Amino acid sequence: MRKNVLRELLNEGKPTLSTRMITTAPQIIELIGLSGAFDFIELCGEYTAWTLPDLETFARTIELFPHMTSMMKVEKGLRLFVAQRALGAGIQNILFADCDTAEEARECVRYVRPLTPEDGGLNGCGMYRNIGYLLESGSEAWVQAMRDVVVEVMIESAKAMENLDEILSVKGIDMVHFGPCDYSLTAGKAGQKGSPEVKRKQREMIEKALRKGVRPRVIINSCEAAKEYIDMGVRDFCIGNDLNSIYSFCKSNGEKMRELMANNLT
Amino acid sequence: MRKNVLRELLNEGKPTLSTRMITTAPQIIELIGLSGAFDFIELCGEYTAWTLPDLETFARTIELFPHMTSMMKVEKGLRLFVAQRALGAGIQNILFADCDTAEEARECVRYVRPLTPEDGGLNGCGMYRNIGYLLESGSEAWVQAMRDVVVEVMIESAKAMENLDEILSVKGIDMVHFGPCDYSLTAGKAGQKGSPEVKRKQREMIEKALRKGVRPRVIINSCEAAKEYIDMGVRDFCIGNDLNSIYSFCKSNGEKMRELMANNLT
Amino acid sequence: MRKNVLRELLNEGKPTLSTRMITTAPQIIELIGLSGAFDFIELCGEYTAWTLPDLETFARTIELFPHMTSMMKVEKGLRLFVAQRALGAGIQNILFADCDTAEEARECVRYVRPLTPEDGGLNGCGMYRNIGYLLESGSEAWVQAMRDVVVEVMIESAKAMENLDEILSVKGIDMVHFGPCDYSLTAGKAGQKGSPEVKRKQREMIEKALRKGVRPRVIINSCEAAKEYIDMGVRDFCIGNDLNSIYSFCKSNGEKMRELMANNLT
Amino acid sequence: MRKNVLRELLNEGKPTLSTRMITTAPQIIELIGLSGAFDFIELCGEYTAWTLPDLETFARTIELFPHMTSMMKVEKGLRLFVAQRALGAGIQNILFADCDTAEEARECVRYVRPLTPEDGGLNGCGMYRNIGYLLESGSEAWVQAMRDVVVEVMIESAKAMENLDEILSVKGIDMVHFGPCDYSLTAGKAGQKGSPEVKRKQREMIEKALRKGVRPRVIINSCEAAKEYIDMGVRDFCIGNDLNSIYSFCKSNGEKMRELMANNLT
């Protein structure tokens, strides 16, 4: 079994830096890897138009970079299937979206943990890519690897905020992050994901998580945005995503060029 | 958000013409679009061998034709996942197969409606294709678009016919259509989907729907078949499908040519 | 509808020989077919990185060989959807993994049986590949074919062993096979799938199945391993899988060549 | 090696009926096969967006129908590569587009004939699908099969018409068909592919081919169009194509429905 860089960093209490991908283009994974700066890539699997072979390609490409690991975001509508397929493909950590109650959080943990009496999980042996197809099916190393899967849940509804203390107390929840967009919808504030009120909720979630010893991961779009969270004690940052880098470049440079051309080329 | 041609036609009380596809071939979508005659294409997603990237290609190709929109038929075994992925890809309307009770119908409506307190839906923000990946996540325009999704359910079992009044009363059910094949199975009449009795049931469904103000859509294979339904007050027709056009041409012309060749070329 | 070779063999009380595939490569199916020795191929769908088009390709390629049929292994996390899609694609028999109780077994049988009152199944008409897309939707021949689908379940947990008698009594369960790896996990013996104790459990399952008239299928990696099961009365064997053939060849011949080269080429 | 239905029909002097495909959708191949009326399908490979795996899928799907075989149209820009890959995939006959001179025609024949001194071809052994990957590489049966490949060339330029007698005399050219569209371009009559003059040229080509004993194949869109060619002695007809069937259905039925709806539903 491949070692899990994220689990090791958490075990050692070290900070982590991640980025997100909406596409599954392996060329993009390789360039993120070649930049040398990231501990893991989160595949925004809830939005990505993936296929099962893409999940294997995703994990395989990450494995070219020994300093990196992977995480997949799994949507509510198909948690058991997607989580087990992601792990089988070799993606090493799972983010569950839309986790509203402690009971749901417990179920999420069970989806990734091994089918042993002591773990109480639902994840069985298999001839999957992550064990070399044939080589370590059901081995003790595999059992340990499934115990080491980092489980993160998203807190992104008014209901989840009400249940936050209980969710944070669920054994096996390693990380959380706040979803301002869904939260604002559920709070009856559609279109206000960037409002001060929503931001306060995010801070509330971070503070509670830090107190409980669960690590809050914060999504930012620029380094400047990190400072205030560092001051709060946040150690886990996720910056940018593949499509945003391209759009931002095109938007800002495209408009500047248009202006330059309009002023100079007539 | 792209405007939804089908919702507009329903709002204006206008009739609609649609056709069906079993494959996802974009060339076929383009030729349907170039024919200029159809308001929307229903992807028979329950039978199609689709992948998530195919759903995006389907919606993208439809968008080349401003006069057209799209609908996806979603099977019982995976409703939440497929409906949200179809909408995320840019398919604008959903047909739920095998809807047997009012409770199921209500759940179907919830799958597409936004996650706001007033809508009570289960459809959250996302970095999906339909909002420009990054541009309108959770915006008010998106909330409105999800309210505008046309929801159609199939009435295709003895049980659904028993519950028809209640199903037709569910808020958010815009259209219905009758499934003679499954109906005949559930009524213990396998292989009799074209029988007078089954046809009577279809008429019964149409009449009830018209009375309730829910629009019945009728699947036909030739223009001639439309007349009797027009007389009943039906305004929504779906004619033909991609594979049937090819098979019919090959069967009728192939056999005629064979005869011609047998008679003249020996 | 295509005839189902496996159902015919079971009806006639004849023994069967199968092999397994983890990939979906049609070239491999063709070579298995050309070997002429196998009655069916089990697609280990629980582990395979398949897409819906792959399932059609799998069934289509099998159909080039009139002496063969197909089975798909379906995971717990998505049974209804996968089983119906496999059947629709033209895969003719289904193996359900992780079946722990008689109730689950009964549900599994319902997933494949037709939607008629007498069958009580959940499998409806469709414009699927297995009926020629347009030609035999809901016909009596299709109803019969769905009754003829061979249903096999895996017995692979301590709980399933406790419930074995009841599971074996479920009408419609034709075959069973034992999963030593998951069994050992659930019995608190991770990594001991080859232990004498686990083997005893497998023999216990085989004996009970034979007594109940349910056919136990045994997975082996070499002909030699068949003997002891033949002596027990087992008539259904599955030997090898695509990836194992390649790995075994590479491991054994690669190491021999390395030794030869080390001894002779310096 | 699979028997070549087209070669057998030509050897027996029997007429042939074919149809064309622009897509590679296997569902469409299967429905053409199920219609039972066609001897072969021509893949319009010059226009199709194919990949090498698609060529194998095309041939494989055809092989489900013992009464059918396949032909691929190969464009000028990549003749050697595409022709050999098509044959390797299992497509059994080749149509070369844009063949302007006897020298080109001779080269085309060489591309498909075996690499033996007596054949003078350029087609060598291989581990291709058509020989079972491993089973008949370079066998005498394969040599014979490559001699049996039916070679058709398109006559579709003013230059080709000038060289027609010589092209028709090239050993190994079995069939020809006329390309009115390219012919009209090269004759300085863009957009006049349906003009009487171009039609006269087609008849001229047909007459010469018949006199030389090379079989002219005629592309038609309706049975009625066949009569005049039957009277000339033509025995090989190709009717319709996949995309045209769909477009024609949508255009004619769509417009009729629109009219019906406009007149009745307001």
Add this chain to the structure above:
Amino acid sequence: MRKNVLRELLNEGKPTLSTRMITTAPQIIELIGLSGAFDFIELCGEYTAWTLPDLETFARTIELFPHMTSMMKVEKGLRLFVAQRALGAGIQNILFADCDTAEEARECVRYVRPLTPEDGGLNGCGMYRNIGYLLESGSEAWVQAMRDVVVEVMIESAKAMENLDEILSVKGIDMVHFGPCDYSLTAGKAGQKGSPEVKRKQREMIEKALRKGVRPRVIINSCEAAKEYIDMGVRDFCIGNDLNSIYSFCKSNGEKMRELMANNLT
């Protein structure tokens, strides 16, 4: 036929802004389109791992944006095939790499021009996507569209610089751009693509092109770099590419975050 935005801009003497893509991800095309700033996207087809279906997807996605058109870079090893396939798919303009002599340039022009006596081209009718598969094959509108294809060649060798005057005099060459990397290799200066000497060569090419009335397009990575070329009279700029946007973001922000984290989180 779709109008060709680039041809119109050139006809009107207006400046153009383009960007490049190395992947074929349609999501990226859509975001470039949504930025609203670019007249066309150049697909770096020489480096892209494309398939023929990808070319259709590329063109189709561009067509969602009426203000944009497309160009494909075609490598030396397969010019005729790729150029005609790109045009057939709906990509409207062609860039030929590695064009060393006037004779090569003339051949390149012939590959895209129609097969009429007056044009002397090699591009014939077809059932391609760009004419609606069936609708405008060989029409006068198509002939005109093929005359309107913008042809650009790369000047990227010592030999091409020697032949520059003649290449620029070839009728049908609309644009040129300089390839500093290949040029430096052929000039015996591997690894010096950014040297002053290579830059001087680029300026020399630009000046000659401007004098001849052929439009030089300049590839830049930032707006600042445009100024000096604007002063020279250059009106056609290409800024950025998909993979570079992502890599630059990851490299610069990743390193900044690492430093921030190292300084603040220990």
Add this chain to the structure above:
Amino acid sequence: MRKNVLRELLNEGKPTLSTRMITTAPQIIELIGLSGAFDFIELCGEYTAWTLPDLETFARTIELFPHMTSMMKVEKGLRLFVAQRALGAGIQNILFADCDTAEEARECVRYVRPLTPEDGGLNGCGMYRNIGYLLESGSEAWVQAMRDVVVEVMIESAKAMENLDEILSVKGIDMVHFGPCDYSLTAGKAGQKGSPEVKRKQREMIEKALRKGVRPRVIINSCEAAKEYIDMGVRDFCIGNDLNSIYSFCKSNGEKMRELMANNLT
């Protein structure tokens, strides 16, 4: 640039062990890698149904195993395009099939060598995967890597045997291997690839190559077959291929099981 394991082994005069793949399945590459015994995998690209993305996947998967490298077999019909695309994808060595003359061999070497005056090659800069897309385009490290590409040619015709001395003298030809199947065809002995005469020719080629200092690579199917070649001085062996391993297993074990079952289960 990644180091080239094969070039290093040749430089050090060490023996090499390789195997072949006809499919591109990454699972198979991973299991070959996990076997730990092979220095490189030859992709039989002449027969494989590959696409350009598959070549990147092939190279990427090989790179997971630092002890391995890759080679691609390139067919005569498309040498320049395929060789440069294979190298661009990250496949590090090239085997050219059907090389009949010294002139052809020289051309083959040029296809892979850099475009510098001293190398006289045809391989230019690019934004390919092998240089990190953006990072080492045209760098000195890339120039060196292209010089280090191992070039192997197949000797597989009567003509090539006549020209053998000259071919072996071409600078840049590192390895050769004999093609008995094509050789037997060209020698007028179709179907006799295993005859003593053809075997003598192979030995003749090996002896000449060894004398010239060009390394002959021998394809074998079992270790036993290696001995006679070791005695001749051969140091480079290629054993087995993916499809053969599966077919052999199925054929031998399938037949044994059938016999066992026939004898014991009636």
